[in-house]
Amino acid sequence: MPRLLNADCHIHSEHSDGADGVFQMVEAGAKAGLDVMVMTDHLTLPYELDPTSDVSIPVAQLPFYRADVLAMDHLSRSKGGPEVLLGFECDWYPGCEGNIERWTVGAKVLLGSVHWVSGEGSEGWMDDDRDLHVWEELGADEVWRLYVDAWCRACESPANFDVMAHPDLARRFEAEGHAATIDLAPLYDRMAECAHDLGKRVELSTAGLRKPFHDYYPALALLERFRRAEVPITIGSDAHVAGDVAFGLADARRHAYEVGYRSQQVPHADGSWEECLLVEE
Numbered sequence: 001m002p003r004l005l006n007a008d009c010h011i012h013s014e015h016s017d018g019a020d021g022v023f024q025m026v027e028a029g030a031k032a033g034l035d036v037m038v039m040t041d042h043l044t045l046p047y048e049l050d051p052t053s054d055v056s057i058p059v060a061q062l063p064f065y066r067a068d069v070l071a072m073d074h075l076s077r078s079k080g081g082p083e084v085l086l087g088f089e090c091d092w093y094p095g096c097e098g099n100i101e102r103w104t105v106g107a108k109v110l111l112g113s114v115h116w117v118s119g120e121g122s123e124g125w126m127d128d129d130r131d132l133h134v135w136e137e138l139g140a141d142e143v144w145r146l147y148v149d150a151w152c153r154a155c156e157s158p159a160n161f162d163v164m165a166h167p168d169l170a171r172r173f174e175a176e177g178h179a180a181t182i183d184l185a186p187l188y189d190r191m192a193e194c195a196h197d198l199g200k201r202v203e204l205s206t207a208g209l210r211k212p213f214h215d216y217y218p219a220l221a222l223l224e225r226f227r228r229a230e231v232p233i234t235i236g237s238d239a240h241v242a243g244d245v246a247f248g249l250a251d252a253r254r255h256a257y258e259v260g261y262r263s264q265q266v267p268h269a270d271g272s273w274e275e276c277l278l279v280e281e
Protein backbone atom coordinates (compact mmCIF):
# COMPACT_ATOMS: atom_id res chain seq x y z
CA MET A 1 0.00 0.00 0.00
CA PRO A 2 1.55 3.33 -1.02
CA ARG A 3 2.20 5.82 1.76
CA LEU A 4 1.50 9.51 1.93
CA LEU A 5 4.84 11.21 2.63
CA ASN A 6 5.38 14.88 3.25
CA ALA A 7 8.41 15.64 1.09
CA ASP A 8 10.11 18.88 0.06
CA CYS A 9 12.44 18.10 -2.83
CA HIS A 10 13.90 21.58 -3.49
CA ILE A 11 15.60 23.56 -0.71
CA HIS A 12 18.54 26.01 -0.63
CA SER A 13 20.83 27.02 2.23
CA GLU A 14 23.51 29.63 2.77
CA HIS A 15 25.99 27.31 1.04
CA SER A 16 24.65 28.85 -2.18
CA ASP A 17 22.12 31.71 -2.35
CA GLY A 18 19.90 30.84 0.62
CA ALA A 19 19.78 32.94 3.78
CA ASP A 20 19.87 30.23 6.45
CA GLY A 21 22.09 27.29 7.34
CA VAL A 22 21.25 23.65 6.68
CA PHE A 23 20.64 23.26 10.44
CA GLN A 24 17.91 25.95 10.39
CA MET A 25 16.34 24.51 7.24
CA VAL A 26 16.21 21.02 8.78
CA GLU A 27 14.84 22.38 12.05
CA ALA A 28 12.07 24.12 10.06
CA GLY A 29 11.42 20.91 8.11
CA ALA A 30 11.06 18.93 11.33
CA LYS A 31 8.65 21.53 12.71
CA ALA A 32 6.59 21.36 9.49
CA GLY A 33 6.35 17.57 9.82
CA LEU A 34 8.41 16.70 6.75
CA ASP A 35 9.34 13.04 6.24
CA VAL A 36 11.91 13.72 3.52
CA MET A 37 13.76 16.88 2.55
CA VAL A 38 16.28 17.28 -0.24
CA MET A 39 18.94 19.97 0.05
CA THR A 40 19.50 21.27 -3.48
CA ASP A 41 21.95 24.14 -3.30
CA HIS A 42 23.03 25.60 -6.62
CA LEU A 43 25.90 23.58 -8.03
CA THR A 44 29.18 25.38 -8.68
CA LEU A 45 29.17 27.31 -11.96
CA PRO A 46 32.01 28.09 -14.32
CA TYR A 47 33.70 31.46 -13.89
CA GLU A 48 31.98 33.05 -16.93
CA LEU A 49 28.52 32.44 -15.43
CA ASP A 50 29.15 33.23 -11.77
CA PRO A 51 32.54 34.92 -11.36
CA THR A 52 32.08 35.80 -7.67
CA SER A 53 30.04 32.72 -6.65
CA ASP A 54 27.03 34.95 -5.94
CA VAL A 55 24.50 32.24 -6.67
CA SER A 56 26.37 28.93 -6.59
CA ILE A 57 28.54 26.98 -4.14
CA PRO A 58 32.21 27.98 -4.53
CA VAL A 59 34.18 24.94 -5.66
CA ALA A 60 36.34 24.91 -2.52
CA GLN A 61 33.22 24.81 -0.36
CA LEU A 62 31.72 21.66 -1.94
CA PRO A 63 33.21 19.25 0.65
CA PHE A 64 31.79 21.37 3.49
CA TYR A 65 28.32 21.40 1.90
CA ARG A 66 28.43 17.62 1.54
CA ALA A 67 29.63 17.10 5.12
CA ASP A 68 27.07 19.57 6.51
CA VAL A 69 24.11 17.83 4.82
CA LEU A 70 25.28 14.37 5.88
CA ALA A 71 25.80 15.52 9.50
CA MET A 72 22.36 17.17 9.59
CA ASP A 73 20.77 14.00 8.17
CA HIS A 74 22.39 11.97 10.94
CA LEU A 75 21.31 14.44 13.63
CA SER A 76 17.78 14.72 12.25
CA ARG A 77 17.22 10.97 12.06
CA SER A 78 18.63 10.43 15.55
CA LYS A 79 15.82 12.70 16.78
CA GLY A 80 13.12 11.03 14.67
CA GLY A 81 13.12 13.98 12.24
CA PRO A 82 13.08 14.00 8.45
CA GLU A 83 15.46 12.11 6.21
CA VAL A 84 17.77 14.75 4.70
CA LEU A 85 19.21 14.03 1.25
CA LEU A 86 22.19 15.55 -0.49
CA GLY A 87 21.24 17.06 -3.81
CA PHE A 88 22.10 19.88 -6.16
CA GLU A 89 20.18 22.21 -8.42
CA CYS A 90 22.26 22.07 -11.59
CA ASP A 91 22.14 24.70 -14.30
CA TRP A 92 22.09 23.34 -17.79
CA TYR A 93 24.43 25.19 -20.18
CA PRO A 94 26.21 23.87 -23.26
CA GLY A 95 29.05 21.62 -22.15
CA CYS A 96 27.95 21.43 -18.49
CA GLU A 97 28.18 17.64 -18.25
CA GLY A 98 31.84 17.27 -17.27
CA ASN A 99 31.50 19.86 -14.53
CA ILE A 100 28.32 18.27 -13.22
CA GLU A 101 29.92 14.85 -13.03
CA ARG A 102 33.00 16.24 -11.29
CA TRP A 103 31.19 18.42 -8.78
CA THR A 104 28.19 16.31 -7.73
CA VAL A 105 29.98 13.35 -6.15
CA GLY A 106 27.77 11.66 -3.54
CA ALA A 107 24.57 13.44 -4.56
CA LYS A 108 21.30 11.48 -4.42
CA VAL A 109 19.20 13.95 -6.42
CA LEU A 110 20.08 16.25 -9.30
CA LEU A 111 17.58 18.91 -10.27
CA GLY A 112 18.00 20.18 -13.81
CA SER A 113 17.24 23.87 -14.32
CA VAL A 114 17.48 26.44 -17.04
CA HIS A 115 18.02 29.92 -15.61
CA TRP A 116 20.38 31.30 -18.25
CA VAL A 117 19.17 32.22 -21.70
CA SER A 118 21.39 33.01 -24.60
CA GLY A 119 19.98 34.74 -27.67
CA GLU A 120 20.98 36.88 -30.61
CA GLY A 121 22.83 39.83 -29.05
CA SER A 122 21.78 39.23 -25.47
CA GLU A 123 22.27 36.66 -22.76
CA GLY A 124 21.92 36.45 -19.02
CA TRP A 125 19.94 35.21 -16.04
CA MET A 126 16.22 35.16 -16.74
CA ASP A 127 15.09 35.06 -13.09
CA ASP A 128 17.09 37.91 -11.56
CA ASP A 129 14.65 40.57 -10.38
CA ARG A 130 17.48 43.13 -10.10
CA ASP A 131 18.46 42.74 -13.74
CA LEU A 132 15.85 42.24 -16.47
CA HIS A 133 18.09 43.06 -19.45
CA VAL A 134 17.44 39.79 -21.31
CA TRP A 135 13.69 40.41 -21.09
CA GLU A 136 14.06 43.99 -22.27
CA GLU A 137 16.49 43.13 -25.08
CA LEU A 138 14.96 39.88 -26.39
CA GLY A 139 11.30 40.29 -25.45
CA ALA A 140 9.21 37.70 -23.60
CA ASP A 141 8.26 35.69 -26.72
CA GLU A 142 11.89 35.14 -27.70
CA VAL A 143 12.91 34.37 -24.08
CA TRP A 144 10.19 31.69 -24.03
CA ARG A 145 11.37 30.13 -27.32
CA LEU A 146 15.00 30.10 -26.21
CA TYR A 147 14.01 28.79 -22.79
CA VAL A 148 12.05 25.83 -24.19
CA ASP A 149 14.88 24.98 -26.62
CA ALA A 150 17.35 24.94 -23.73
CA TRP A 151 14.91 23.03 -21.51
CA CYS A 152 14.54 20.24 -24.05
CA ARG A 153 18.32 20.07 -24.47
CA ALA A 154 18.58 19.82 -20.66
CA CYS A 155 16.14 16.87 -20.73
CA GLU A 156 18.38 15.21 -23.33
CA SER A 157 21.59 15.92 -21.42
CA PRO A 158 23.79 12.97 -20.45
CA ALA A 159 24.01 14.68 -17.04
CA ASN A 160 20.80 12.69 -16.57
CA PHE A 161 18.88 15.03 -14.29
CA ASP A 162 16.49 13.26 -11.90
CA VAL A 163 13.93 16.07 -11.95
CA MET A 164 13.37 19.12 -14.13
CA ALA A 165 12.83 21.99 -11.67
CA HIS A 166 10.22 24.79 -12.05
CA PRO A 167 9.52 23.72 -15.67
CA ASP A 168 8.07 27.01 -16.89
CA LEU A 169 10.39 29.46 -15.16
CA ALA A 170 9.79 31.78 -18.12
CA ARG A 171 6.57 32.75 -16.30
CA ARG A 172 8.67 34.51 -13.68
CA PHE A 173 7.90 38.11 -14.73
CA GLU A 174 4.56 37.59 -16.49
CA ALA A 175 2.75 39.80 -13.94
CA GLU A 176 5.45 42.46 -14.22
CA GLY A 177 5.19 43.41 -17.89
CA HIS A 178 7.01 40.42 -19.42
CA ALA A 179 4.25 37.99 -20.37
CA ALA A 180 4.46 36.05 -23.63
CA THR A 181 2.08 37.18 -26.39
CA ILE A 182 2.51 34.03 -28.53
CA ASP A 183 0.33 30.96 -28.07
CA LEU A 184 2.26 28.81 -25.60
CA ALA A 185 0.35 25.61 -26.40
CA PRO A 186 2.88 24.33 -29.01
CA LEU A 187 5.75 25.00 -26.59
CA TYR A 188 3.90 23.20 -23.79
CA ASP A 189 3.30 20.24 -26.14
CA ARG A 190 6.99 20.11 -26.92
CA MET A 191 7.95 20.17 -23.24
CA ALA A 192 5.55 17.34 -22.39
CA GLU A 193 6.88 15.32 -25.32
CA CYS A 194 10.54 15.89 -24.30
CA ALA A 195 9.88 14.98 -20.66
CA HIS A 196 7.95 11.88 -21.66
CA ASP A 197 10.34 10.64 -24.33
CA LEU A 198 13.41 11.19 -22.16
CA GLY A 199 11.87 9.69 -19.02
CA LYS A 200 12.14 12.83 -16.89
CA ARG A 201 10.29 13.74 -13.72
CA VAL A 202 9.08 17.31 -13.45
CA GLU A 203 8.70 19.44 -10.36
CA LEU A 204 5.48 20.98 -9.12
CA SER A 205 6.94 24.06 -7.43
CA THR A 206 5.21 26.29 -4.89
CA ALA A 207 7.81 29.06 -5.40
CA GLY A 208 5.63 30.92 -7.92
CA LEU A 209 2.95 31.32 -5.25
CA ARG A 210 5.38 33.67 -3.49
CA LYS A 211 5.99 35.73 -6.65
CA PRO A 212 3.75 38.48 -8.09
CA PHE A 213 2.14 36.09 -10.64
CA HIS A 214 1.02 33.98 -7.69
CA ASP A 215 0.63 30.53 -9.22
CA TYR A 216 2.42 27.21 -9.41
CA TYR A 217 5.23 26.31 -11.74
CA PRO A 218 4.09 24.75 -14.03
CA ALA A 219 0.90 26.53 -15.12
CA LEU A 220 -2.25 24.40 -15.08
CA ALA A 221 -2.28 23.88 -18.88
CA LEU A 222 1.30 22.58 -18.79
CA LEU A 223 0.75 20.37 -15.72
CA GLU A 224 -2.26 18.84 -17.48
CA ARG A 225 -0.09 18.04 -20.50
CA PHE A 226 2.56 16.42 -18.28
CA ARG A 227 -0.18 14.36 -16.65
CA ARG A 228 -1.57 13.22 -20.00
CA ALA A 229 1.98 12.28 -21.06
CA GLU A 230 2.34 10.29 -17.81
CA VAL A 231 5.32 12.35 -16.66
CA PRO A 232 5.88 11.75 -12.91
CA ILE A 233 6.08 14.67 -10.48
CA THR A 234 7.99 15.67 -7.39
CA ILE A 235 6.95 18.60 -5.21
CA GLY A 236 9.22 21.33 -3.85
CA SER A 237 9.12 24.72 -2.17
CA ASP A 238 12.42 26.10 -3.56
CA ALA A 239 12.84 27.64 -0.08
CA HIS A 240 15.74 30.07 0.33
CA VAL A 241 14.81 30.95 3.95
CA ALA A 242 13.78 28.66 6.81
CA GLY A 243 10.28 30.16 6.89
CA ASP A 244 9.58 28.85 3.37
CA VAL A 245 10.54 25.21 3.98
CA ALA A 246 7.50 23.00 3.18
CA PHE A 247 5.64 26.07 1.87
CA GLY A 248 2.26 25.10 0.38
CA LEU A 249 3.07 21.39 -0.01
CA ALA A 250 -0.28 20.02 1.19
CA ASP A 251 -2.17 22.37 -1.16
CA ALA A 252 0.18 21.40 -4.00
CA ARG A 253 -0.54 17.70 -3.42
CA ARG A 254 -4.30 18.40 -3.57
CA HIS A 255 -3.78 20.53 -6.69
CA ALA A 256 -1.93 17.68 -8.44
CA TYR A 257 -4.67 15.28 -7.39
CA GLU A 258 -7.34 17.56 -8.87
CA VAL A 259 -5.38 17.68 -12.13
CA GLY A 260 -5.57 13.88 -12.23
CA TYR A 261 -2.25 12.81 -10.72
CA ARG A 262 -2.51 9.97 -8.23
CA SER A 263 1.05 9.94 -6.91
CA GLN A 264 4.19 11.93 -6.35
CA GLN A 265 7.67 10.42 -6.42
CA VAL A 266 9.84 10.75 -3.31
CA PRO A 267 13.58 9.98 -3.26
CA HIS A 268 15.40 8.20 -0.45
CA ALA A 269 19.02 8.09 0.68
CA ASP A 270 19.48 4.54 -0.65
CA GLY A 271 18.90 5.87 -4.17
CA SER A 272 15.35 4.51 -4.49
CA TRP A 273 12.30 6.53 -5.54
CA GLU A 274 9.01 5.80 -3.78
CA GLU A 275 5.63 6.26 -5.44
CA CYS A 276 3.60 8.06 -2.74
CA LEU A 277 -0.02 9.04 -2.33
CA LEU A 278 -1.03 12.68 -2.77
CA VAL A 279 -4.08 12.53 -0.51
CA GLU A 280 -5.48 9.93 1.89
CA GLU A 281 -7.60 7.67 -0.31
Ligand SMILES: [Zn+2]
Pocket (backbone or CB within 6 Å): 089, 113, 115, 165, 166
Ligand atom coordinates in the same frame (compact mmCIF):
# COMPACT_ATOMS: atom_id res chain seq x y z
ZN1 LIG B 1 15.96 27.42 -9.86
Ligand SMILES: [Zn+2]
Pocket (backbone or CB within 6 Å): 010, 012, 089, 238
Ligand atom coordinates in the same frame (compact mmCIF):
# COMPACT_ATOMS: atom_id res chain seq x y z
ZN1 LIG C 1 16.08 26.52 -6.55
